[in-house]
Amino acid sequence: MKNKEKSIFRCKTCGGQSPKWMGRCPDCGDWDSLVQEKQTALGSGKKRTSLAVSPVPIDSVDGGQSLRVRSGLGEFDRVLGGGIVDGSLVLIGGDPGIGKSTLMLQVLSVLSRSGKKCLYVSGEESIRQLSMRGQRLNAGTSSTLFIVSETDLDAITIMVENTPYDAVVIDSIQTVFHKDVNSTPGSVTQIREAAMRFMHLAKTSGTPIFLVGHVTKVGAIAGPRIMEHMVDTVLYFEGDQSHVFRILRAVKNRFGSTNEIGVFEMRESGLAEVPNPSAMFLSERASVAPGSVVTACMEGTRPILVEIQGLVSTSGLTNPRRTVLGLDIHRVALIVAVMEKRMGMDLSGLDLFMNVTGGVRIVEPSADLAIAAALAASFLDKPVQKETTLIGEIGLTGEIRAVSHAQARIKEAAKMGFTTCLVPASALKQISRVPGMTIESVRFLKEAMEVLFGS
Numbered sequence: 001m002k003n004k005e006k007s008i009f010r011c012k013t014c015g016g017q018s019p020k021w022m023g024r025c026p027d028c029g030d031w032d033s034l035v036q037e038k039q040t041a042l043g044s045g046k047k048r049t050s051l052a053v054s055p056v057p058i059d060s061v062d063g064g065q066s067l068r069v070r071s072g073l074g075e076f077d078r079v080l081g082g083g084i085v086d087g088s089l090v091l092i093g094g095d096p097g098i099g100k101s102t103l104m105l106q107v108l109s110v111l112s113r114s115g116k117k118c119l120y121v122s123g124e125e126s127i128r129q130l131s132m133r134g135q136r137l138n139a140g141t142s143s144t145l146f147i148v149s150e151t152d153l154d155a156i157t158i159m160v161e162n163t164p165y166d167a168v169v170i171d172s173i174q175t176v177f178h179k180d181v182n183s184t185p186g187s188v189t190q191i192r193e194a195a196m197r198f199m200h201l202a203k204t205s206g207t208p209i210f211l212v213g214h215v216t217k218v219g220a221i222a223g224p225r226i227m228e229h230m231v232d233t234v235l236y237f238e239g240d241q242s243h244v245f246r247i248l249r250a251v252k253n254r255f256g257s258t259n260e261i262g263v264f265e266m267r268e269s270g271l272a273e274v275p276n277p278s279a280m281f282l283s284e285r286a287s288v289a290p291g292s293v294v295t296a297c298m299e300g301t302r303p304i305l306v307e308i309q310g311l312v313s314t315s316g317l318t319n320p321r322r323t324v325l326g327l328d329i330h331r332v333a334l335i336v337a338v339m340e341k342r343m344g345m346d347l348s349g350l351d352l353f354m355n356v357t358g359g360v361r362i363v364e365p366s367a368d369l370a371i372a373a374a375l376a377a378s379f380l381d382k383p384v385q386k387e388t389t390l391i392g393e394i395g396l397t398g399e400i401r402a403v404s405h406a407q408a409r410i411k412e413a414a415k416m417g418f419t420t421c422l423v424p425a426s427a428l429k430q431i432s433r434v435p436g437m438t439i440e441s442v443r444f445l446k447e448a449m450e451v452l453f454g455s
Contacts, residue, residue: 009034010188037183069166069208072110075263075273076103078300079235079248081256084167087206088255089199091173091228093213094237099246099264099271100212102137103237104169105130106270107210109139116166117144119159123151123175137270151185153178153194160201160209170198171212173227195227228252239266243359245280246271250300260300278305278416281358287386291378294389294418295370296409297362303405303412305389306360308367310374311353320349326356327371328363335372335394342398343446345379366403368394369422372445373452382453387419390448391427398445402427410434422448 010017012035016027025033068083077083080090094100101122108118122130130147139145146165150156153176160168170176176194177185184190195211202209211231228234232254239246248262263274274280282305286292291310296303308327315321324332332354339345352375356362369392377384384390391409393401403409406427413421414437423431425441433439442448 007036010037011035012186012188015188015192035183035187037187037189069111069116071107072114073107073262073273074275075248076107078302079250079253079256079260079262080233081250081253081260084208085232085255086208087202088208088233089202089231090208090210090233090235091213091231092210092235092237093215095215098237098239099266100237101171102133103248103264103271104171104210104212105134105139106137108145108167108169109134109137109142111167112142112145115144117164118146118167118169119163119165120145120147120169120171121156121159122147122149122171124172125149136268151175151177153197157197157201160205160207164205165207167208167210169210169212173198173211173213191227195230199230238361239359245274245359247360257300259298260302261304278303278412281306281360282416284357285386288383290381290383291374293370293374293377293384294413295367296389296391296413297360297364297367298405298409303409304360305412305416305418306362307357308362308370308374309355309357310371310378311351312347312375312378313351313353315349315351317351321351321353323352324354326359326361327354327367331365331368332371334396335368336375338394338396338398338445339372339375342444343376343449345376347375347379350379364403365393365401366391366409368392369400369445369448373448376449376453380453384452385420387417388422388452389413389418389420390422392422392424392442392448394445400424400426400442400444400448402430406431407434410437410439413437422451 008017008019009021011025011028011033014028016025018026018034021034024031067086070083071077092100105120108120112118126149127147173191173194174186177190178193181189181193198209234252236249236251237246238249244266246264246266250258250260252258263277264271265274285307293308294305295308296305336347340347370390372394373384373390391403391406393403395401402424406423410421411434414434419436420438422440422442425443428441431439440451442451
């Protein structure tokens with residue numbers, strides 16, 4: 001009996017499938033994203049009778065620490081959890097032009113200078129273009145860094161299997177294709193097949209493989225979500241094209257923390273590490289500015305000081321504007337409601353603008369007190385003292401709640417020259433004295449506003 005072929009339509013954004021073409025994906029709602037794929041219904045074949053591998057008792061496996069290799073870029077190693085793990089599959093995503101290819105070429109360049117044999121596979125640039133970019137980044141001086149322009153999945157696999165490399169970069173996963181898969185490069189089927197092949201190659205050969213991935217218009221890595229489940233680590237390269245700073249953030253990491261970030265500065269010669277992000281984010285802060293407040297947020301194991309700016313102005317619109325950059329807009333709305341209810345501030349008819357300088361995004365609630373202070377300072381037109389930093393979460397009843405790692409946050413503030421720190425009263429028992437730092441405790445939001453602006 002001949003194998004029957006049937007067609008399905010698969011979404012190239014989320015991987016969902018439909019028996020017929022539709023203008024809009026029924027799963028993710030993306031328009032014009034369904035592409036046709038052919039499936040072969042295989043008949044009943046011969047059953048497999050032998051096993052390629054056999055199960056073993058878990059206590060018979062050596063559970064020692066996986067060998068990590070330092071890349072030479074401290075910020076990159078921090079995000080990975082301390083270094084590159086042998087046999088790991090890492091996916092790196094980000095907006096076009098953000099610096100993904102630049103970062104990976106620099107990583108391989110530093111590795112090759114330490115004697116490691118590395119391979120950079122590009123499906124978007126020729127070897128001449130790669131060489132020109134390598135010279136600009138000072139990465140073209142190593143004889144152990146190999147480059148190739150190739151998109152055939154079988155050819156890339158043979159290269160890695162025949163020659164032992166210490167690290168391999170595939171730029172990008174959307175350009176790689178398998179000739180036996182009946183779909184275009186970048187489709188869901190091609191990406192899934194390539195990711196599965198590279199995962200098997202990394203685990204069997206012990207070679208760390210880095211996959212560079214494009215992102216969709218909504219910010220997710222293009223291709224099915226299963227690709228993110230197959231890899232060991234998912235890194236997002238964030239930043240604004242108008243700013244020189246870039247942030248590398250881990251959103252999945254089987255070998256380290258998922259909250260770590262690495263900060264880089266984009267220069268003409270490539271990406272430069274920023275070992276002290278707090279100094280960088282506060283470098284242009286004005287001495288006296290109503291609405292400017294500094295807080296300490298935790299990014300993984302590292303406290304970082306950031307400046308939060310608030311602006312309250314009269315509105316000529318029926319519905320006042322609420323513009324928030326770098327913060328959760330729902331969190332800001334909650335804090336505004338608490339300020340109106342518990343403090344009597346009438347903000348309902350005013351335009352509110354919030355911003356976190358440097359392009360950082362804060363998602364933890366420890367910045368609540370700083371958000372409220374920035375809005376109150378702009379509303380009252382009274383500045384918060386420049387040497388004061390605020391830490392605390394705000395509850396719906398107006399109480400100030402404790403936050404984690406308070407001691408590390410205060411030490412970072414003292415190191416940056418701050419002399420006063422406003423903390424929740426419930427956090428005092430977990431805080432020891434910090435030289436040069438005056439710690440003031442508050443229990444409620446109204447009490448904190450009295451300490452900052454007077455009665």
